[in-house]
Amino acid sequence: MMKQDRPYSDPEKAARRIMNHARAFELIQDGRIYIEKINRPMIDEDKATPAEYWAGLQYAKDQGWLEYHESGTFVRILQAGNDTTA
Helix, strand or coil: CCCCCCCCCCHHHHHHHHHHHHHHCCCEHHHEEECHHHHHHHHHHCCCCHHHHHHHHHHHHHCCCEEECCCCCEEEECHHHHCCCC
């Protein structure tokens, strides 16, 4: 049996998909995006593993695309994140 390709095993690809989900969400107070609005579709619909999702989130944060709030409940898209495309 061949191992299925994992499209989100590349953190950059996962991060770009996360950004697509983030941009699709209507922002709330102060530009916040609830974390479940990006993690649920990544894991449930895109079938990313939690590790792939987390690596993508870290990549997006490290690239300056997203600000991850210390509470873990929301993110904000930063200017560099607005400039990225899939």
